Amino acid sequence: MRPLRYSINVTLDGCCHHEAGLPPDEESMRYWTAEMERADALMFGRVTYKMMESAWRKPAMDRWPDWMDEWQMPFAETIDRARKYVVSSTLSGVDWNAELVRGDLGQAVQRLKQEPGEGLWVGGVTLPLALADLGLIDEYEFLVQPVLAGRGPTLLAGLRERIQLELVDRHEFRSGAVAMRYRPT
Secondary structure (H helix, E strand, O other): OOOEEEEEEEEOOOEOOOOOOOOOOHHHHHHHHHHHHOOOEEEEEHHHHHHHHHHHOOOOOOOOOOOOOHHHHHHHHHHHHOOEEEEOOOOOOOOOOEEEEOOOHHHHHHHHHHOOOOOEEEOOOHHHHHHHHOOOOOEEEEEEEOOOOOOOOEOOOOOOOOOOEEEEEEEEOOOOOEEEEEEEO
8 A cells, every 4th residue: 555645844833834934945845856756646635736736837838937946847847747636526627637536535545545656645734634634644744944934824723633643754954944754653
């Protein structure tokens, strides 16, 4: 069975909003590129899918936009070509190498986990909360940024039951950020 990994940037005070002062740098982009390359497919909810697509989908002119630095391109290429599953009850369809996931979330994700492969990667805020509540996440990876946001959505806010975790890996960045990977005990 392939594992489901939840990965996200988070501030020291638990904020996980993409606009909370968490700008990527070259080192963290290399890290996230490698993490996404470890996955057979990415899983997003509707909001995260639309946000990622608007930023990282290769334009029709087959050329990355001018705002993108060269060190961001490996990440952009990786996420652009990745297989994606989008969990949504409101979208009528998806593209960008994506398939819509509907119906019972637990059953659908269990089926995806039972397919052969190295793993599934999930990002975002709302979908991972539902997956954590269902006990479907096999690894939690938090890239903790040395920032206090003071506002915004917080990591897994509303979790129904406490999940005890054990640290299985840790990586420190020159920026002061720390990536920590945990597994449920």
